[in-house]
Amino acid sequence: MGRNFELKRANTLEIFHALQKNSYLSRKELEALTGLSWGSVSAICNDLMKKGVVLAEKELSTTGRPPERLTISTENKLALGIDINSVGLCFNVVNLAGMTVFSEFVTPDSTSKDRLLARLEQKTGSILEEYPQILSINLSMQGTLDRNAGISLYTNFFTDWINVPLVRFFEEKFSLPTYLYHDPECLLTYHLANDPRLSGKNNGIVIRIDDGIGMALLSNGCLYEPTGNTACELGHTVVVPDGLLCSCGKHGCLEAYGSLRGIKNFCQTDAEFSPDTLLSYLNERKGNSDEVINQASFYLGLSIANLFTLFNPDFIVLDGNSIARISDFYEKIKASVQKFYSGPFNLLRANYRSDAAAIGAAMLTNDKLLEDILFANK
Ligand SMILES: [Zn+2]
Incomplete structure (x- = not known):
């Protein structure tokens, strides 16, 4: 029996x-x-x-x-994914196949912790009212996390954001099991399921280049999960000894040169940029954009070449707003990789979608709990 x-x-x-x-x-x-x-x-x-x-x-x-x-079915056993990122908040409701039932991108009016949490609560509440079939809340978060405790330890992209107990916050407000993931691992999960170029590949890397630089590593078909709270901090590897001060307190990190925030510091302009206006400025090659994009590509290519040398992965996927919106950025980075890596390499530009991390977060939980979900009586 x-x-x-x-x-x-x-x-x-x-x-x-x-x-x-x-x-x-x-x-x-x-x-x-x-x-x-x-x-x-x-x-x-x-x-x-x-x-x-x-x-x-x-x-x-x-x-x-x-x-x-x-x-x-797109009617039952749904999951809510939320990507909490400085470029915006993305809310996605997906079914067990990872298919999107609802998607909304919200640009927050403030980066302060209290205002952001209030916005997250309000939007989540209205989505749950519309979709009572949602079984879990799944957060994709940038910065440093304590996964076991469900705490977002720190991100310097939001103000007052230190030791925020995100999982407890959502579970207390909405009485639904809540899971916290690092945003690049959500992107990796999304792309593995949706990008035919990655089909059958077991070793690879996804790099998200937005305001910051995040990375996730797939090793023998499994997500690499460190024992401690930090790993894969490509953005905080030093590329320029005694270089520019980075937001982490060190000098010369890749993030200070290759992220959008780093690039913005080199733009010779007094303009007040939102992420959106900065991307347009760079894409239209205004001011000294050419120079700063070349510099960013140089250092990103150097770091990515080192990753190919270290891991010899089947692929490295570049994702994020900057790769999607700044023309030639990907090509320039690739040319820089070629300078520093002599063997063949598989550097891919992501099939970008702004809700990929939110979908990936929901898919991570669905995969993990699939048996419980399928064989539950409700
Ligand atoms: Zn740093």
């Missing part, structure tokens, strides 16, 4: 993973993809449909009985 149950559990997961990867499948296709018998496929699909996890959609057909295609 116990073994039968375990077998059914494993087969159910296999069918579910096939549907996650393929969006729409007929029972015949599921039978071929999983190697399970027609009877097993049918019984499991019926069970998943009864639970409301899987839906059957009829295709339009002019002759005979319309074929039925199965897909993961």
